[in-house]
Every structure is written in C-alpha cells, then in structure tokens.
Amino acid sequence: MIRQLVPARAQGAGIRTGLRWKLSAAIALVGALVAIALSLVVHNAARVSMLDNARDLADERVQIAQRNYEQSGRPNFYFPNIKIDDSRLPPALREKVRDGRRATFVSDRRRGGPDIWAAVPVKDGHVLSLHTGFTDRSTDILNDLDQALVIGSIAVVLGGSALGVLIGGQLSRRLRKAAAAANQVAKGESDVRVRDAIGGVVRDETDDLASAVDAMADTLQERLEAERRVTADIAHELRTPVTGLLTAAELLPPGRPTELVLDRAKAMRTLVEDVLEVARLDGASERAELQDIVLGEFVARRVAAKDPDVEVRVVHESMVTTDPRRLERVLFNLLANAARHGKPPIQVTVEGRVIRVRDHGPGFPGDLLAEGPSRFRTGSADRAGHGHGLGLTIAAGQARVLGARLTFRNVRPAGAPEHIPSEGAVAVLWLPEHAPTNTGSYPTMP
Secondary structure, rough: OOOOOOOHHHHHHHOOOHHHHHHHHHHHHHHHHHHHHHHHHHHHHHHHHHHHHHHHHHHHHHHHEEEEEEHHHHOOOOOOOOEEEOOOOOHHHHHHHHHHEEEEOOOEEOOOOEEEEEEEEOOOEEEEEEEOOHHHHHHHHHHHHHHHHHHHHHHHHHHHHHHHHHHHHHHHHHHHHHHHHHHHHOOOOOOOOOOHOOOOOOOOOHHHHHHHHHHHHHHHHHHHHHHHHHHHHHHHHHHHHHHHHHHHHHOOOOOHHHHHHHHHHHHHHHHHHHHHHHHHHHHEEEEOOOOEEEEHHHHHHHHHHOOOOOEEEEEEEEEEEHHHHHHHHHHHHHHHHHHOOOOOOOOEEEEEEEEEEEOOOOOOOHHHHHOOOOOOOOOOOOOOOOOOOOOOHHHHHHHHOOOOOEEEOOOOOOOOOOOOOOOOOEEEOOOOOOOOOOOOOOOOOO
C-alpha cells in the first residue's frame, strides 16, 4: 500500500482568520437566524390577526343581511357584496352551509390579497353569502410591517457584527498580548509575566490561561535553575580532582602513555572549565567590562597570535565599546570550530561592527541553523567526531553578554538547490551600536 506523506507545513497550512472576525460572523449569523425567525412569526401573527378581524367583520355583516332578508325577503342593499346562491362560493364553505351552519372561509389568490367569504343559510333554503377582499389599508399595514421587520433584521445583523468585532477585538487583543509575553518568556526573559501583560479588570478564561502559562514558566525556570546549579556544582567539584590528576600526570616519566594521560587530563580540564562557563552564562549574572578598541586592529592582532595561517581582511575599520576578553573568547571559539569541523582556508573579515569567520568545509548542520547552538551536540556526521559541542554554545552566551548577535549560515552557489553541498560555513558576529553597560542595560542616546 502506498502512503503519501504530507509535509508538516502543508498539514498546518490553512486560511488564518482573526478571532474578532470569527466571533463577529458567529454573532451576525445567529442574529440573522433569530431575526428571520422572529420576522416570520410576527408577519404570520399579524396576517392571521388581520384575517380574523376581516372574517369577524364579514360574519357580522352577513348576519345583519340575514336578518334583513328574512324580514323583507330581499338582500340588504347596504352591503353590495351580498348575494343569493353565489355560484363562486367555495365548495368547502358550501358544504358547511348545507349542514345548516354559518361559516367563514379564506381563499388565497395567486395575485393580490386573500378573499374573505361569509355565508349563512336562510329560511327559504337559499344561501346568503358575502364576498370581500383584503382591504388596501390592511395590505399597506402588512407591507409596512414587513418593511419594518426587514429594516430591523438588517439593524440586528449589523449591530451584532459590530458587537462581535468589539468583543472579539478585545479578546483578540488580550490573546495577542499573552502570546507576545509568552514568546518573551520562551526567549529567556524570565521576569516577564503573562498575566500582567494582558492587564484588564474583568477576569475571564484568558486570565486563567495567562496564570497557567506563568505557573508553567515558573516551574520550568525553577527546574532549569536547579539543573544549572547541579551542573555547576558537579563541574566545580570535578575541578579539584581533575587538577590533581593533571598535576599527577605531569609527574609521570616521559613516554607515549604519559602523553596520552596528559592529553585526556587536559581535555577533561577543558571540559570542566567550559561547563562552568556555560553555567555562569546561563545564570545571567555575567557583566561586560567595557573598553574602547579599534575593532579591525584588535581582531588582526589576536588572530595572528592564535593562528598565523588564518587570513584577516579589514574592509572598514571602526571604534567599538566592548569587552575585549569576551570578544576574544567568541572569536577564538569560532576559529576553533572552523578549524575542527571545516576545511582551510579560514578567513576572518571585519567590516564596521561586523565580524565574519568563514571556512570551506561541509557547512553547519541543519539543526544548528534552525535552532542555534546546543550544548553537547556536535552536529551531523560530516562536522562531528571531535569536541564536546560547547564551543559555539559559549560563543553565543558571551555574545549575549556583549549585547551582540551571533548568526550562522552556509555558503552555496547562487540559485543552487538545498541538496547541493555547501561551499563553507560562515559565522557572523554583529556587535551593537550601543554596548551594554556594566549593569546589563543599554545606554540610550539623548
């Protein structure tokens, strides 16, 4: 059996409509149905009432004509529509009169108003009947009523739509505020409260949702904080024995086994120091120590001291205010990642406040491009096998402390499809125009 797989984006695709328009359409639809139902009921009730009045009037007139006829022996000329044995008398009414009963009857015409009939048997065996139509005044009243009902129905629909837009707009606005606050929480701003963001005096389900999101965010924050503390404590506790192990390894006699032990001990120490640094960065307690530096000259000097084979090109020089130690840490981690996972030549370009580090390897893995650096994830097989995955995580954390933005992309030929291998990876560090202060805030221009 063949199954067609539908991409996730196609499954989630659809027409996106606002809550206010859905609510407005629902209220308008309900209002229209109610207005139509009430209009039909009122119209039918008014028509039935008018017909009953007309039948009563015709019945009264035919009774008067009956008395006059039986006294004088001829129809009453005060009612010109009175006839004796009218051939047009409806059969149903004729049957009732033959049974000796006085009756009225209403017959509908294809055009115009209904016909009102009233008939009564008289003593000589004849049938006295009255035939009238729906009066013009009654027809006008019914037409005016229908017009008023139509206007009222339209007003109800429009008013319901406006009310739906108003109520839906308020609810939609609260939900958008809640979504924006939740996105801020997702980005790591733990001091944001969704309930405070939506505001409002009247409590509804939106407040319940906001409170639940706040409670969930607090629980996750507590768990992350507990995880960070455990990680930091473990790394801190490992620092002493690892340092002792490294010292002891240095006392071993020279030889290949000693070199292997020293290499693993140094790797363990680097890992412990990196884990401690990640824990400090996750705690959001790090503050930049700012200095004014000439960015191009600084990068060229530090890169030359680190790896003379790396090409540095300064396109545009600029003066920046940043933390040189943290900037160097970001730069060296990017160079180490390019050397470990990429291929030479490695190039560093400085243009204004932007630093680009490019290699000519297989490129960054897709999950890193989509989600950003993640600790202990070294990427796909073509960029894996070395390191512990903390280098880019530390670089991204130090960039946040600097108020900078670190992005990653792969270099492909222009117009090349996704399956074409990339021609290298580029990490771009965007330094801010206004560097963060020592308190973590950003200065504003007067």
